Amino acid sequence: MADGDGLVTAAADPRPIIRVRGLVNRFGAQVVHDGLDLDVMPGEILGVVGGSGTGKSVLMRSILGLRRPNDGSIEVLGVDALSSDSRTRRHIEQNTGVLFQDGALFSSLTVGENVEVPLKEYCPDLSDSLRYELALLKVKLSGLPGDALEKFPSELSGGMRKRAGVARALALDPPLLFLDEPTAGLDPIGAAAFDRLIRTLQQALGLTVFLITHDLDTLYAICDRIAVLADGKVVACAPIEEIEQCEHPWVREYFHGPRARAAQDAGSAARPLNEVVP
Ligand SMILES: Nc1ncnc2c1ncn2[C@@H]1O[C@H](COP(=O)(O)OP(=O)(O)OP(=O)(O)O)[C@@H](O)[C@H]1O
DSSP states (O other): OBOTTOOBOSTTSOSOSEEEEEEEEEETTEEEEEEEEEEEOTTOEEEEEESTTSSHHHHHHHHTTSSOOSEEEEEETTEETTOOOHHHHHHHHHTEEEEOTTOOOOTTSOHHHHHHHHHHHHOTTSOHHHHHHHHHHHHHHTTOOGGGGGSOGGGSOHHHHHHHHHHHHTTTOOSEEEEESTTTTOOHHHHHHHHHHHHHHHHHHTOEEEEEOOOHHHHHHHOSEEEEEETTEEEEEEOHHHHTTOOOHHHHHHHSSHHHHHHHHHHHHHHHHHTOOO
């Protein structure tokens, strides 16, 4: 987590919670990752950025074990994420929450039932009433009213669906949260509120967050470090103040355009608010 100077202070444990080395992903002749290295430190919000098609989602899918890379190693929470051992896979699945870009809620289930899905799978001994109470707690934690529990995804706004997705991602109290473009499709006010939710949850629950985004406001408002993907690799990984100084052409274009300047101003104004945990 960043302090007022943007230093990573919660990384007292120097062991990364995610460690990627020499990652190679290819689709036919297309090389998406070409020896990519990345460390995600405990307690940080790492923003992952890069041009379209640079492999941000493929990286996330590789880390989550949803895609087997062509080469390289990935450790998550101290275990080999590429292992096919079922206990290892279960350990990672139980300790990671994921919000996919479209929310990926089951449309035929209510919000509450959606949140209960991982609880049913991983905690089958929970009583119905306790499972219901836990689902209600997660829904409220995600900033939704309690009555959202009984609603179907189609009855919610886009922002509420994202919050329902967060509630489900947090169902098992995972220390590690993955978010794929969480503010895409939200209006600026909804996006800022969602940013605040993520920062508040991260601080209150001590989460580590891997956050793919194109949203400059999100990068400035809540990310402790930014990893930039380009040329098949992570070409820079540092707090945003250092990234702004990076000479890579894509970084220069992205972080020094007019939209970046607006986000920078908004970010420095919003930052003190985002440090507050209600
Ligand atoms: N299953 C697949 N089969 C073939 N090509 C794929 C597959 N999945 C991803 N790709 C290709 O890999 C590249 C990286 O895709 P990825 O979705 O990771 O990009 P991204 O950085 O997340 O892009 P965006 O910012 O547009 O979401 C793209 O060129 C994509 O077409």
